[in-house]
Amino acid sequence: QAQPFSFPAIHNLPPFFTVQPVLNTNQKQLQMWCELVLDYVRHFRLHEVDLMEVVNSPLFWNKQINRRLSLEGIKWIMEELVRRGNAEWAIQDQRVIIYWRTPAEWANLIYTYAINNAMEGTVCTLYELRESEAVEKEEFFELDIRVFRKALAVLEQQQKARVFSSNNNVGVKFL
């Protein structure tokens, strides 16, 4: 996405960058940050976020108003996303995978593609499904491998596909 990300108005207000002490206010602020973070990573198609890096990004550091959200604040948001099922710690408190689309949602997209291309009963490699020219236009094209694997796991659970590996190759059979 070459389009620049447009921040909501609240991102330009200093109090947004101070974690509020009063409970109700705090919860509303958290809600706003979660939405913003998801929009941001969705826009830039980010799947993994390193906290030490992102603390300097325009998302958490508004240079115009000279305010930044502390590392503690960022952890506060990520913990909430994890709690909601929108994220998972890759390394606790350091790296987090954000599912701006849940594995189940990805699973749906992948399965829909399979149906639309009459792939039931056939087998394809992970590579073909994820990185080949055939899927260039798909949303899940070059999706973060860990997220992709999770999506496949969901399909397995839903008994819509089976994943197996042989000789370092991973294959997927749609059922």
Add this chain to the structure above:
Amino acid sequence: ENKKGCSMDDLPLLPSGRPIMLTGEVEVLVVQKVQMEDLEGLLFRLTTHRVLLQRADYTKQIHLQNIDKLEAEPHGWFSKSNILKFHLRNTTILQFSFFSVDRDLVFQRLSKTMQKKSWVQELPSNVMTTNKGANFSTTSAGIGGIIRRQEEKHEKTNQSLSQAFADLSALMDNAKEMVLLAQKLKANHSNKEEDDVNDFMLNMGLESPVSKSTAGNLFHVELSRQLCDFLQVPLSRNTGILPLTEVYSIYNRARGTELISPEDLYRACLLFEQLQLPLTLRRFDSGLLCVQSDLYSDQVMLDYIDELVKSNKFPLTASSFASLKNLTMSLANYYLLKAEEREMLCRDESFEGLLFYPNIFV
């Protein structure tokens, strides 16, 4: 209403329950548990001008000039009498019994006070008279003459003041004169700004300070009531709340002599609720003690903050808010945090300090 009751007038009171004093009237003695005829539990207040009787349902005054003579019942062989009779000019006789204090002490003070006849209107003695009918000479004419006369007046005033202050008991004797002087000076300054008048009044002192010698063990009760009256003006200038330290200094400054101790002040403040006065002694979490007028609850201050929010005069710091509303820093902080708690405000913490904004999250 008994017949003897009809020989006395009703006594007008201030909102705190203290009686309204006459011009130049000063308290001399306050005694509780006094019985008059068949009325028990009266508060008996002797002033330079009157005897004031108070109880929850009863307030009367007897002007000293209406007392023809006093009769102290003689002591018996085995017991002292506590009875004193007033023979009034209208031939009524009122019998008083004193249960909490020596009857003879009351008799003594009463006699002395009646002798002085403080209520007799004299010309304000040698302080303010101009010399009428003096031989005219050019030295008293023109601007120079006016200045000279002013200087003479000031000389006399100074003399009067230093003589009075030389001896405190003499001061009490001169009390009436002092009070008149204070009032005259106040009247002369009535054209200046209100602030000056108030300051001047404070400087000249209260007219009839409650003291341990006049009120005895009622001291804290009386002090509590007087504080209530005294603090009306200062409180109204500070959105109804003052730190106790502030109350201590302005009140003592106004008293001038016979200063009260912090302990006395504290004890008096503890009585507000019991005496049903419209003041409250508040202790904040920080340990700060304040006197707050019941007319100005926290809500008033919070409403003010609400107004500020709506007219967008933000962001606020504790110090800017303190100067806006004439509060101490700890009070200003308290109110801002309270408003934050009520979700009216949110905070911005940075190297610039702690600032408060209207709550952008709701």
